[in-house]
Amino acid sequence: MNIPEIAKLGHVALETTDMEKSLWFFKEVIGLEETEEVDGVVYLRAWGDFEHHTLSLKEGKEPRVDHIGWKAKRAEDVALFAELLVETGTNVEWIEPGQEAGQGSAIRFQLPSEHTFEIYFEMEKTAADDSRKSILKNQTYQSWRKGVSPRRIDHVNILTSVDAKVITDFLANKLGFKMREYVKAPDESLVGAWMSVTNLVHDIAVSHDPESPTPNQIHHMSYWLDDSRDLLRAADILSENGIKFAGPGKHGISQAMYIYVMDPGSGMRVELFTGGYLIFEPDWEPIEWTIDEMDVGFTVWGVQMDNKLENNPTIKA
Amino acid sequence: MNIPEIAKLGHVALETTDMEKSLWFFKEVIGLEETEEVDGVVYLRAWGDFEHHTLSLKEGKEPRVDHIGWKAKRAEDVALFAELLVETGTNVEWIEPGQEAGQGSAIRFQLPSEHTFEIYFEMEKTAADDSRKSILKNQTYQSWRKGVSPRRIDHVNILTSVDAKVITDFLANKLGFKMREYVKAPDESLVGAWMSVTNLVHDIAVSHDPESPTPNQIHHMSYWLDDSRDLLRAADILSENGIKFAGPGKHGISQAMYIYVMDPGSGMRVELFTGGYLIFEPDWEPIEWTIDEMDVGFTVWGVQMDNKLENNPTIKA
Amino acid sequence: MNIPEIAKLGHVALETTDMEKSLWFFKEVIGLEETEEVDGVVYLRAWGDFEHHTLSLKEGKEPRVDHIGWKAKRAEDVALFAELLVETGTNVEWIEPGQEAGQGSAIRFQLPSEHTFEIYFEMEKTAADDSRKSILKNQTYQSWRKGVSPRRIDHVNILTSVDAKVITDFLANKLGFKMREYVKAPDESLVGAWMSVTNLVHDIAVSHDPESPTPNQIHHMSYWLDDSRDLLRAADILSENGIKFAGPGKHGISQAMYIYVMDPGSGMRVELFTGGYLIFEPDWEPIEWTIDEMDVGFTVWGVQMDNKLENNPTIKA
Amino acid sequence: MNIPEIAKLGHVALETTDMEKSLWFFKEVIGLEETEEVDGVVYLRAWGDFEHHTLSLKEGKEPRVDHIGWKAKRAEDVALFAELLVETGTNVEWIEPGQEAGQGSAIRFQLPSEHTFEIYFEMEKTAADDSRKSILKNQTYQSWRKGVSPRRIDHVNILTSVDAKVITDFLANKLGFKMREYVKAPDESLVGAWMSVTNLVHDIAVSHDPESPTPNQIHHMSYWLDDSRDLLRAADILSENGIKFAGPGKHGISQAMYIYVMDPGSGMRVELFTGGYLIFEPDWEPIEWTIDEMDVGFTVWGVQMDNKLENNPTIKA
Structure with missing residues (x-):
């Protein structure tokens, strides 16, 4: 089989x-x-x-x-x-x-x-209607029609109060996700893990928070932008719309730039994401970070995201 | 097996x-x-x-x-x-x-x-010496130390006078490359093909030119930049160094931006490359372009590359 | 007085x-x-x-x-x-x-x-209506509401069949424009002149073309963008709207990047413009370019603009 | 006279x-x-x-x-x-x-x-030596030769413990600086002022801090970059060199993006600066900001600069 x-x-x-x-x-x-x-x-x-x-x-x-x-x-x-x-x-x-x-x-x-x-497996690859269709045969809609205008979905980040190792083992053993980078607590427990089945550093991240209101929270989902300038443009657009956000900043883990912003309707956090690296190595050695290194690991530079901000909670899955 | x-x-x-x-x-x-x-x-x-x-x-x-x-x-x-x-x-x-x-x-x-x-399979993942080492654990050298400073190798483009279909069949059947985009001549023969084993649109492209001096020419190899601004910066650097180049421009095929420049020592053409899309779909339908569509396919906008320029030949493989 | x-x-x-x-x-x-x-x-x-x-x-x-x-x-x-x-x-x-x-x-x-x-002298500084107003007290409208979204008007370029020197003398002597850069023909006549009363390299350019249909043509007017990426974004937007343009490219004169595009209604050429330098020097020595140097002067790199393209005429003033 | x-x-x-x-x-x-x-x-x-x-x-x-x-x-x-x-x-x-x-x-x-x-008034406009000279006649050196590579000096910001109004009056009345933007305390005293003789929003800013160690401190001097991407590249370069900085962020006042970084030799703060607007209006009405509006005024988005950081003092003039 x-x-x-x-x-x-x-x-x-x-x-x-x-x-x-x-x-x-x-x-x-x-x-x-x-x-x-x-x-x-x-x-x-x-x-x-x-x-x-x-x-x-x-x-x-x-x-x-x-x-x-x-x-x-x-x-x-x-x-x-x-x-x-x-x-x-x-x-x-x-x-x-x-x-x-x-x-x-x-x-x-x-x-x-x-x-x-x-x-x-089966999912319609629906063509765009003529008024929104791109002139490019390999692109669905015209870009830049409205707002931030990201290119595509990128990843999800799930938050849990249970042992993160149990989750990453499940993801690895049953679903084939490969560990790319992870953060280890002094007691060797897993604080965060970035895993993928693609060349992206992560299709999914698992974050552990013992104080998480449920074992099944969603930390954020993410959409991808092509250029760092597009991310700064997003910062302007969000500001003009009166929407608070964290960022822009640059992660050490993944090397990508980010803005975190919440959907005011659902409270769902969305990460606008650009840059970073791809992993083509089949013999990739997962990058281990310690809590001490998180100054660089989470945010090399820029505005940090505080998971615990009262006005910045996670939602349930 | x-x-x-x-x-x-x-x-x-x-x-x-x-x-x-x-x-x-x-x-x-x-x-x-x-x-x-x-x-x-x-x-x-x-x-x-x-x-x-x-x-x-x-x-x-x-x-x-x-x-x-x-x-x-x-x-x-x-x-x-x-x-x-x-x-x-x-x-x-x-x-x-x-x-x-x-x-x-x-x-x-x-x-x-x-x-x-x-x-x-085996290749040393050599660490950088201390003076050039990045502060990031997932990055080999510091970026921006000199010149254009691309992030990584991207792809190769091989040029041949033999039937391109023979080559792409070899790549597909023996080596597992998947067809992503291709250009078809009016006589149904293959003008160009973009194939990959990764999520990139191409790790290799095959270009057909009946007048190619040998069956085994190299059209170019490519290095990747993170941002479109980095490509424009490259244009400045090349100009200041008295090196001619084609571009900047944007391909329709791959949706990526490019500059083509030749190593004055070997005549090897190098493509500086940024942007574009990734293919995660396992049921990807190769995008077919006709010669008529090449105005958009090769260059949506920007400076076109002329393969036949006398001062812009290919080298042998 | x-x-x-x-x-x-x-x-x-x-x-x-x-x-x-x-x-x-x-x-x-x-x-x-x-x-x-x-x-x-x-x-x-x-x-x-x-x-x-x-x-x-x-x-x-x-x-x-x-x-x-x-x-x-x-x-x-x-x-x-x-x-x-x-x-x-x-x-x-x-x-x-x-x-x-x-x-x-x-x-x-x-x-x-x-x-x-x-x-x-007197001109209303009209406030924006609430729905379009910026959150910034020093900015009229929200940026990025639609299309290319330039920041401000930049300059005009007038084209004439009469001796350009007569025009630049008028501009200098009667209106106080200072010569910043100019192109000289082998016969010492003036091919083009860039003049300003501000710190911009030019508020107005004067182009000479003996074959200009009238002495009073408008070559283009220009709007300013903040970033080179914004110009490339403009190239995408114009392409998706089926509008042809020349560029992107970089002028040697002014050091600015450009796209030239025509209003399909009037035939008016609009230059989208970004980058370049400012002149603060009160003792500025005008930069003289010869026709031989125009490869660099008009276009250091990128797509050149051809004034004489049949589908790219100028309009009358 | x-x-x-x-x-x-x-x-x-x-x-x-x-x-x-x-x-x-x-x-x-x-x-x-x-x-x-x-x-x-x-x-x-x-x-x-x-x-x-x-x-x-x-x-x-x-x-x-x-x-x-x-x-x-x-x-x-x-x-x-x-x-x-x-x-x-x-x-x-x-x-x-x-x-x-x-x-x-x-x-x-x-x-x-x-x-x-x-x-x-008199200052030599020294030409660059051949090895560093730009191919452009209107540019001194090649750009991008090393490090952050800003284009030009931009402005200075002086800090004082004396009444800022006394200083801005001196600058206006004796030296001809025009007020562009300013921040007013609840007691109507001047907290900060941005003034210029050019089209820049400020050639000089005056900041008032009653706890300033002397009346004659320098808050920072500033160099200009052409693009927002260049500023993010600067963030990478500073990080790799182990140099702390505040930013990137965007000011409301001036609308410009910034990074503040200190020369480790002198303690001099340098602002890397890009974007923002120009003032061409001769009848400019200075923009007044209140302390309440400083969330937007100092930093619309991004990392704020804290003047009072112990490791971030000012130096004497």
Whole structure:
């Protein structure tokens, strides 16, 4: 039997208590494009995303991430993942084609931290309508139509109160994520981990916070910009829209530049992300950072992000 | 038996007729770092390259590329590739560990176009000496020490007079490269192809030119810059050094920005490269361009590169 | 009697044969803001312009520039200029307050090349309406609301078939413009001149072309962008809107980067402009360039602009 | 009698207690060019500065700024300023030609805060030696030769414990500086003022701090960069050199981006500065900010500068 593999981060399914505000934030300020609205769910993506959606927005009773979607490498990998997960004691739920717009059969299951993951293979690569279509055959929408205008989804960062090692082991052993960089506490426990199945330094990061309100919080999701100047332009746009943010700054880990900003509708934190390095090495040695090195590791320069700011909480997954 | 896989482009082994000029160009103007010099071969890399070298320079009787090195995914893949290639009629030569500085056992063989490829797995990830070392644990050298200062090697573009389809079939079937974008002539023949084993749009491009002086020419090799402003800075630096170049411009294919410049020592063309998109989709449909669309495909905007310029030839591989 | 002085370029009054197209170009693509529409004249400015307008648009029978407006340094300078001009044989017409929206009394007169200049002092510094207003007290509108989004008007470039020296003498002797850089033909005649009353290298350039259809053509007007990346972003936006342009490139003269693009409604050429140097020296020695040096002088690198392109004509003033 | 005028900020004469460290900082890290060394004084300037020097460095017993040099508009203005200053009770010292390398006759005098100003007119516009000379006739040195590589000197910011209004009145009434922006305390006293004789928002800023160790402190001097990306590149360079800094951030006042960094030799604070707006309006209404608005006024976004940091003091003038 082939070992099933994950190809990439697909999408985040977000529920918001203020649909109007969230739509304003993601469409007007961030500048995501709407693919379509189906049954009250608005499906969004960036101008350089190819699949039907990388973010879905739905009204909910509390702000939460319903699930994080991952695309499998081959059609048969969805069932293979289901088999392997069930065999090793993880419950798996099957999702019907079309239950999520644009998507084929998929499975959902929970990490030991109770974060819900979805694995799918089939997803419509919806063409843009003529008025928004790019002149480039390899680009979905015209860029720079509105707001910050990021190119594509980049990664998710999940926060948990349980032992982060349990989560990264699950991600590595069952889903094939490779460890790229990590931060170790003096007691050897894992403070943070950056893992990927792609050449990105991370498709997912796992952050540990013993005071996290639940084991299954979402720290942030991230969209990618092409240039550092685009990030500074984003700082201007956010400022003019009266939206607070942390950054700009540069991470040591990943070497990327960032701005962290919250959707005022859901409280979901979004990282605007640019620069950094890619990992092509198959024999990559994970970079280990200690807490002492975090001055450089989290923020080489620029405005730091404080996870614990009262006005800057995380939301539940 | 497992199918062996290529992980990434490793290096280009370049021979120059004017070592002094080539060293000035690559070290002072482009700003590559020297790892070491062994037996008259100078091993160079960019500040963000991890392995021992991404370019080697050696005095030769004519300017030529001795081989293009590719890193295998697993240690055992080198022998597996050897086996598979021999079985299907390709001669394979074994290279002793250390024959190329920093490198373990490797194999060399020729494409049907007579371009020489090398496949290795073991390569020293040489640390930088203290005076050039970055403060970042995930970065080899300090950036911005000299000249253009690109981050890392990006891709190679090989030029051939033989049917390009024969080459891309070889790359796809024997080495696992995936077709990402291609240009088709009115007679359905292949004009150009962009292929990769990574998330880059191309690790290698194959260009067809019936008038190419040999079947095994090198069109260019490429180094990556982080920002479009860095490319414009490169334009200033090249201008001040009296070095002609084509660009800046933006490709439609790959969506990346470029400058093409030639090493005055060897005549090797180097593309300085930034921006563009990544392909994470496992079910990617190669983008087909026709000759009619090449106005946008080669150059959406900016200075075009003319392959046929007399002062802008290619060198032999 | 005090010598009257010009403080800055104020505005360009443009007439177009296709108001709809020109409004689309200047408002949607370039991203200028509309201050107001009065009697069929639409008054526009960039987000960082302080005065009522820097461009006015009006339907006309042929595309032409009605006049170029210059702000005097002191209120009394308008009348002083009138006096001086009349004394030295130049006809002066008085413009009533409000004849041009936002503006006080002004004078109009013609250069020896028949280009019409206007000199005013009083001009409303109209505040932006709340929905477009910047959070910054020193900035008129929010930036980045639409399209290219330049910061402010920069300069004009007038083209003439008469001896350019006659025009630059007029500008220097009667209006106080200082010569900053110029290009000399082998016969010592003036090919081009860059002059200013501000610290900019030029508020006005004078270009000579013996084949110019009239003595009073407008070569282009220019808007300023803050960063080179903003110029490349403009290239993307223009490309996606199906609008051809020349550039990006970098001038040797002024050291600034540029894109030249034509308003499809009027045929008016607009230069998007960034970078370059300022002149603070009171004892500035004008930089002399010869025709031989124009490879560097006009375009150090990048796409050159060809004045003579059939699809790239100038319009009348 | 004509009213004498100041044309521009010329230079800062700095004394350092650690010449080696200061030279390393200004030449290697910031990347200023050395014009020449005369009698132990090293004369420096940026690649786009035209005059002989914009910074002079000399070993001293304590870190201090000996004087700030200003260029007069006309040769005769030096003597006219001397006359006017003496008439109104300010002592004036004459400086011989050549006492400061490259410079003609000059005068020195003190502000009511005891800061020493120099006014000169004649200053050699020293050409660069061939190895560092730009290919551009309007540019002194090649850019990007080393370190941060700013284009030119920008402004000075003086700090005083005396009533700032006394100083700005002196600057306005005797030297012709125009008020551009200012910050007012609740008691109507002046907290800070930005003034200029050029189109820059400020050639000089005056900051009031009642706890300033002397009335004549220098808060910082500033060099200009062309692009925001150049500022982020500076952040990388400073980080790699182990030099702490505040920023990057964006001021509301002036709209410019900044990094503040201290010369480890002298303790002199240097602001790396880019972006922002120019003032061409002769009828400019100074922008008034209150203390309440300083969140936006000092730092719209980015890392704030804290004047009071123990490790971030000012030096004496």
